[in-house]
Amino acid sequence: MSKRYDIAIIGSGPAGLSAAINAKIRNKDAIIFGNKELSYKLSKAPKINNYLGFFDITGSQLKKAFKNHIEAMDINITEEKVNAVYAMGDYFAIMVNEKSYESKAIVIATGMEHSKPIRGEEEFLGRGVGYCATCDAPLYKGKVVTVIGYNKEAEEDANFVSELASKVYYIPMYRDKYGLNKSIEVVEDKPMEILGENLVNKLVLKNKEINTDGVFVLKDSVSPEQLVPGLEMEEGHIKVDKNMKTSIEGCFAAGDCTGKPYQYIKSAGEGQVAALNAVSYLNSKK
Amino acid sequence: MIKEINDKDFKQEVVNSESTTVVDFWASWCGPCKMLSPVIDELAQELNGEAKFVKVNVDENPVASSEYRVASIPTVMVFKGGKVVETLVGFRPKQAIKTAIERHI
Numbered sequence: 001m002s003k004r005y006d007i008a009i010i011g012s013g014p015a016g017l018s019a020a021i022n023a024k025i026r027n028k029d030a031i032i033f034g035n036k037e038l039s040y041k042l043s044k045a046p047k048i049n050n051y052l053g054f055f056d057i058t059g060s061q062l063k064k065a066f067k068n069h070i071e072a073m074d075i076n077i078t079e080e081k082v083n084a085v086y087a088m089g090d091y092f093a094i095m096v097n098e099k100s101y102e103s104k105a106i107v108i109a110t111g112m113e114h115s116k117p118i119r120g121e122e123e124f125l126g127r128g129v130g131y132c133a134t135c136d137a138p139l140y141k142g143k144v145v146t147v148i149g150y151n152k153e154a155e156e157d158a159n160f161v162s163e164l165a166s167k168v169y170y171i172p173m174y175r176d177k178y179g180l181n182k183s184i185e186v187v188e189d190k191p192m193e194i195l196g197e198n199l200v201n202k203l204v205l206k207n208k209e210i211n212t213d214g215v216f217v218l219k220d221s222v223s224p225e226q227l228v229p230g231l232e233m234e235e236g237h238i239k240v241d242k243n244m245k246t247s248i249e250g251c252f253a254a255g256d257c258t259g260k261p262y263q264y265i266k267s268a269g270e271g272q273v274a275a276l277n278a279v280s281y282l283n284s285k286k
Numbered sequence: 287m288i289k290e291i292n293d294k295d296f297k298q299e300v301v302n303s304e305s306t307t308v309v310d311f312w313a314s315w316c317g318p319c320k321m322l323s324p325v326i327d328e329l330a331q332e333l334n335g336e337a338k339f340v341k342v343n344v345d346e347n348p349v350a351s352s353e354y355r356v357a358s359i360p361t362v363m364v365f366k367g368g369k370v371v372e373t374l375v376g377f378r379p380k381q382a383i384k385t386a387i388e389r390h391i
Contacts, residue, residue, distance in 0.1 A: 086321045087379035089328065093321055126358040126375030135316050136358050138345065199357060214357070229318075229377040248379050 004102040005031045007278050008094055011109030012077050013039035014264045015255025017066055018271030019107045020075050026279045034077045038063050051265050085228045087248045105250045105278040112256040120194030128200025133157035133216040142166045143213035146203050148191055154218035155179050169210055244274035252278050288330050291340045293349040300365050306337040306390045307365040311356045313345045318377040319360040325380045336391045366390045
């Protein structure tokens with residue numbers, strides 16, 4: 001049995017960090033997933049004038065201030081990518097590649113994914129469109145599969161699928177050398193739309209069409225509803241109430257992922273509200 | 287434990303069943319299926335007598351899984367009167383599955 005944390009925070013931007021310091025102040029055992037850079041958006045900001053108390057500073061200066069703050073409070077960031085979070089009833093199972101973690105409450109602070117889904121992607125999800133090639137590949141034994149890959153890892157998945165499927169097309173969304181099996185056909189073209197009747201039967205690209213039984217879309221980061229299956233969304237954002245509660249009991253969300261405006265101090269404020277309500281949720285369960 | 291059924295007895299156990307029947311399509315290599323399994327077990331206990339629960343391993347039972355067009359697993363289907371009345375693709379929290387089943391009992 002693995003250790004069960006009080007709160008797991010997913011994301012290391014202003015929302016996640018603000019949630020982390022407040023959880024720490026309330027003496028809860030929290031784990032925060034993210035990266036050393038904290039937030040790529042923050043590092044890139046040239047000038048910030050709307051963060052109260054900090055005037056005329058760059059994104060990297062504000063990042064440094066955040067970093068000093070969490071270090072002073074002895075908060076460490078776990079540099080691992082969360083693939084999925086399952087609401088098991090009275091706890092959450094957090095899947096990280098080969099490992100998994102457990103927590104009693106969760107705060108989603110993953111920011112906003114800007115790449116839009118392909119037309120038809122959502123409509124045919126589970127009817128030919130999938131996000132986990134290794135999960136569903138055996139269902140496409142002897143069939144034609146197209147993999148739309150946004151990163152190098154997608155190549156390994158395509159190779160795995162090619163051992164089962166009768167034909168695999170690989171559509172790279174980046175430029176690099178591809179480490180693919182010989183049998184895979186690389187199509188350098190832009191996906192436009194996924195078509196079908198009951199199930200997927202075609203992928204329309206800018207310059208051609210491919211007949212295919214399945215389409216796997218493999219991205220760097222997944223949308224919140226794929227990250228936490230069953231999470232209710234509203235216009236592309238996680239649906240929350242004023243306590244930052246989501247549709248799943250014990251699951252809270254904060255920052256850009258909950259909606260506009262996309263601003264640092266709004267994210268930090270929401271992170272605080274989410275953490276404090278996660279603390280009350282934990283206390284009410286005792 | 288939830289009963290494992292196969293291509294041969296699918297009709298008898300699910301289609302011809304008089305009660306609302308919940309079918310969990312799964313396979314041993316599927317991570318989300320493993321997570322869903324204890325959730326389904328709990329629901330089977332909570333809804334004992336109100337709905338019937340069965341499991342189908344898609345690896346061993348291609349006929350049933352292709353007849354009902356299972357293209358992604360886990361897939362949970364609710365059958366009533368021999369017809370599919372609800373299809374839930376992918377992992378779902380316990381309450382969401384319970385609500386979907388309760389609509390049909």
